Amino acid sequence: MNIFRTKPVSSLIAETKGKSGLKKALGPLDLTMLGIGCIIGTGIFVLTGVAAADLSGPALVLSFVFAGLACCFAALCYAEFASMIPVAGSAYTYGYAGLGEIWGWIIGWDLILEYAVGIATVAIGWSGYVVNLLNNIGIVLPKAITSSPFEGGVINVPAMLIIALIAWLLISGVRNTSGVNGVIVIIKVAVVLLFIVLAVWHVKPSNWTPFMPYGFNGVISGAAVVFFSYIGFDAVSTAAEETRNPQRDMPRGIIASLLICTVLYIAVSAILTGIVKYTAYKTPAGHNAPVAYALDLIGIHWGAALISVGAICGITSVCLVLMFGQSRIFFAMARDGLIPKVLGGVSQKHQTPAVSTTIVATVCALTAGLFPIGIVSELVSIGTLVAFIIVCAGTIVLRYKRKDLQRSFKAPFFPVTPILGILSCGYLISGLQPATWIRFIVWFVLGLIVYFAYSYKHSALRAKSGVEEQVQN
Numbered sequence: 001m002n003i004f005r006t007k008p009v010s011s012l013i014a015e016t017k018g019k020s021g022l023k024k025a026l027g028p029l030d031l032t033m034l035g036i037g038c039i040i041g042t043g044i045f046v047l048t049g050v051a052a053a054d055l056s057g058p059a060l061v062l063s064f065v066f067a068g069l070a071c072c073f074a075a076l077c078y079a080e081f082a083s084m085i086p087v088a089g090s091a092y093t094y095g096y097a098g099l100g101e102i103w104g105w106i107i108g109w110d111l112i113l114e115y116a117v118g119i120a121t122v123a124i125g126w127s128g129y130v131v132n133l134l135n136n137i138g139i140v141l142p143k144a145i146t147s148s149p150f151e152g153g154v155i156n157v158p159a160m161l162i163i164a165l166i167a168w169l170l171i172s173g174v175r176n177t178s179g180v181n182g183v184i185v186i187i188k189v190a191v192v193l194l195f196i197v198l199a200v201w202h203v204k205p206s207n208w209t210p211f212m213p214y215g216f217n218g219v220i221s222g223a224a225v226v227f228f229s230y231i232g233f234d235a236v237s238t239a240a241e242e243t244r245n246p247q248r249d250m251p252r253g254i255i256a257s258l259l260i261c262t263v264l265y266i267a268v269s270a271i272l273t274g275i276v277k278y279t280a281y282k283t284p285a286g287h288n289a290p291v292a293y294a295l296d297l298i299g300i301h302w303g304a305a306l307i308s309v310g311a312i313c314g315i316t317s318v319c320l321v322l323m324f325g326q327s328r329i330f331f332a333m334a335r336d337g338l339i340p341k342v343l344g345g346v347s348q349k350h351q352t353p354a355v356s357t358t359i360v361a362t363v364c365a366l367t368a369g370l371f372p373i374g375i376v377s378e379l380v381s382i383g384t385l386v387a388f389i390i391v392c393a394g395t396i397v398l399r400y401k402r403k404d405l406q407r408s409f410k411a412p413f414f415p416v417t418p419i420l421g422i423l424s425c426g427y428l429i430s431g432l433q434p435a436t437w438i439r440f441i442v443w444f445v446l447g448l449i450v451y452f453a454y455s456y457k458h459s460a461l462r463a464k465s466g467v468e469e470q471v472q473n
Contacts, residue, residue, distance in 0.1 A: 002101070002456075004101065006099070025242055032260075035254065037185045037318065037320065038322060039257060041188075049290025052281050055225060058273040058276045059211055061269045063223040064265045066428070067428070068266075069231060070421065071227075075258045076412065077254060077391050078090075078254055078272055080407060081094040081237070082246060083407060084408075086243060086247065086250065089204075090111065093332055094390075095107040095108075097394070098395070110444070112330070113440075115329065116378045118322045119364040123159040123162050123368040127146060127158035128381070160369040163361050163368060167360075169320070170324055181228065195269060199295065202342040203271060207273060220427070225379055228263075229265065235322065276294055280293075309412075327353050328356075330343050336457055336461065339454075343356045381428075385428055388425045392419075
């Protein structure tokens with residue numbers, strides 16, 4: 001039963017101190033910006049078109065409401081965990097402390113897939129926007145260096161370059177990362193607000209009819225797809241170890257970023273389907289750049305150009321925050337011995353996880369450069385939803401098993417809030433395509449093989465428990 005052994009919270013917190021810990025440099029505003037940096041990006045600039053055209057229609061606004069509600073329940077549980085266990089690793093660490101090593105491993109393995117696929121996907125989207133913008137100003141890059149071999153090219157160089165640039169920024173220090181992300185967030189929030197101001201006067205209520213063309217199942221399927229948009233607050237929790245006052249600031253950063261972005265998503269989705277018919281987004285341009293495309297259709301071409309620049313900024317910060325989160329999860333798992341400890345190496349100069357960041361960047365850059373990734377938003381969504389379910393369950397377990405732990409923030413209306421989080425996330429998973437389930441199950445089985453072949457034998461917690469038992473004997 002060693003696989004269900006939980007890692008003591010006192011041990012987790014002790015590891016954050018000294019040379020093995022990360023530099024504490026973030027405050028509540030940094031965390032809120034980090035969350036907005038990841039939440040506003042691909043979801044609002046790309047997935048809104050896909051969901052409106054093929055799944056939700058004008059009821060896209062309901063899809064964001066349902067996704068936002070599910071996130072709200074999970075976010076409150078995340079905030080409780082983050083204030084109680086201010087350690088890198090996010091849901092992986094929470095699962096390890098609350099439910100046991102095997103559950104920690106499962107969620108960590110799940111997050112590796114979620115973030116890696118997300119980084120590569122966002123980088124490919126960034127490349128598409130940049131190539132399109134360069135084309136508009138007369139600079140045409142050859143297809144050989146802007147497309148994968150599967151799309152008639154050789155390698156997607158821009159996608160690889162943005163990943164390399166972000167990796168360098170992350171290794172150079174979390175304060176630099178936070179500063180750059182803050183500037184990008186201000187730009188893209190301004191662009192989103194500009195779209196709302198320009199387009200709201202062109203809304204025609206007749207475009208909202210029929211409101212639910214694909215039925216209620218379409219609304220739920222749309223919510224499951226746009227859930228990709230909300231993984232930002234999960235990334236915020238990975239920064240707990242680098243926060244100056246995590247007990248106070250982590251709940252603020254998580255909840256503030258989620259509320260701000262949900263309001264913006266609802267406003268944009270309502271306007272998008274109100275200014276033109278939802279069927280207009282079935283075109284390639286409508287799928288790939290719906291916000292800019294909508295402004296072009298109503299004749300505001302200069303606004304569409306500005307939106308494209310904002311989209312590039314938005315997608316850049318999403319890629320930055322995803323890679324930030326992925327490297328911290330690798331760092332936490334390596335520190336626990338579940339993956340090779342070399343992956344947990346910390347740069348002595350900058351106190352950042354340089355080794356894990358380099359490895360993540362290399363794998364993601366190769367993936368983005370050589371492969372076109374299909375159905376990726378759903379694959380990321382199922383990983384996120386499973387992570388949220390485990391965090392909500394862990395909140396319930398620790399409330400009953402560890403009443404002694406100090407909680408500067410508690411999820412309200414316990415146990416209703418975590419139970420609703422579990423049920424709502426499970427319901428959204430049911431709206432995903434069977435192919436997504438199959439891919440996820442294959443990855444899950446592969447993870448169990450790796451765990452029992454390597455991680456179980458090299459677990460730092462298991463080794464420590466074995467030494468203690470020998471001493472007692």
